[in-house]
Amino acid sequence: MFDIAVFGSLFLTLFVIMDPPGITPIFLALTAGRPVKVQRRMALQAVAVAFGVIAVFGLLGQQILDYLHVSVPALMIAGGLLLLLIALDLLTGKTDEPTQTKDVNVALVPLGMPLLAGPGAIVSVILAVQNADGTAGQVSVWSAIVAMHVVLWLTMRYSLLIIRVIKDGGVVLVTRLAGMMLSAIAVQQIINGVTQVIRTS
Numbered sequence: 011m012f013d014i015a016v017f018g019s020l021f022l023t024l025f026v027i028m029d030p031p032g033i034t035p036i037f038l039a040l041t042a043g044r045p046v047k048v049q050r051r052m053a054l055q056a057v058a059v060a061f062g063v064i065a066v067f068g069l070l071g072q073q074i075l076d077y078l079h080v081s082v083p084a085l086m087i088a089g090g091l092l093l094l095l096i097a098l099d100l101l102t103g104k105t106d107e108p109t110q111t112k113d114v115n116v117a118l119v120p121l122g123m124p125l126l127a128g129p130g131a132i133v134s135v136i137l138a139v140q141n142a143d144g145t146a147g148q149v150s151v152w153s154a155i156v157a158m159h160v161v162l163w164l165t166m167r168y169s170l171l172i173i174r175v176i177k178d179g180g181v182v183l184v185t186r187l188a189g190m191m192l193s194a195i196a197v198q199q200i201i202n203g204v205t206q207v208i209r210t211s
Contacts, residue, residue: 013150020138020154027130028060028158030165036125036192037166038173039100039185040116046170052117053166059122061159064135067127068155071136082133083210086203089124093196096120100189125192126162129199 037056041049067074075082096119135155142151173181 011146011149012153013146016138016142016147016150017154017157020134020151021158023134023138024131024154024158025161027128027134028126028162030162032191033125033162034165034169034172035184036100036188037121038169038181039188040121041170042173042181042185049170050167052121053163053170055117056121056126056166057159057163059118060126060131060162061155063123063127064131064155064159067132068135068139068152071132072140081207081210082129083203083206085132086129086199086206089129090196090199090203092124093120093192093199097189097193097196100185100192129203 037053041052044052074080075085135151138151138154139148142148176184
């Protein structure tokens with residue numbers, strides 16, 4: 011009832027795409043200045059949102075894209091543009107949001123989507139679900155998805171210990187570093203999307 015090869019393949023693919031170590035400085039930058047309890051809640055919210063998005067696309071992804079007449083490259087370009095806007099805010103220090111919505115917004119966008127549940131992860135899950143053979147294959151695929159999100163939650167939750175060490179000055183440095191990394195990810199995602207559009211045209 012369990013295919014270890016399918017599990018391992020999808021888990022490693024999602025680990026590389028979702029990149030828990032790489033998400034750490036971005037998470038720290040976006041949650042800096044908030045109480046530890048709020049930061050932990052945001053880590054859980056972000057993972058819950060990412061899992062919800064991944065699950066929906068895993069079950070209905072191809073139908074959703076077909077119904078909306080949206081191609082995978084278009085999804086990649088849109089996600090890249092959104093990440094680029096967020097990266098520019100981090101680089102310029104404009105990370106403040108209205109007090110009543112900032113905690114929820116950061117947990118949902120960009121942490122939940124498109125950072126964690128980005129186009130790469132969504133497409134990988136759609137293909138894995140479609141290619142899974144029988145019950146054992148499906149159980150293995152969904153086990154890998156759940157395991158990956160548990161790893162993401164643990165990584166973000168315990169990365170909060172870093173803030174206690176680096177203090178305010180370190181947080182500013184991490185914020186700028188996160189902005190630089192995020193802008194690079196965004197540009198690469200846009201380039202990949204444009205390249206696929208050119209190849210298919």
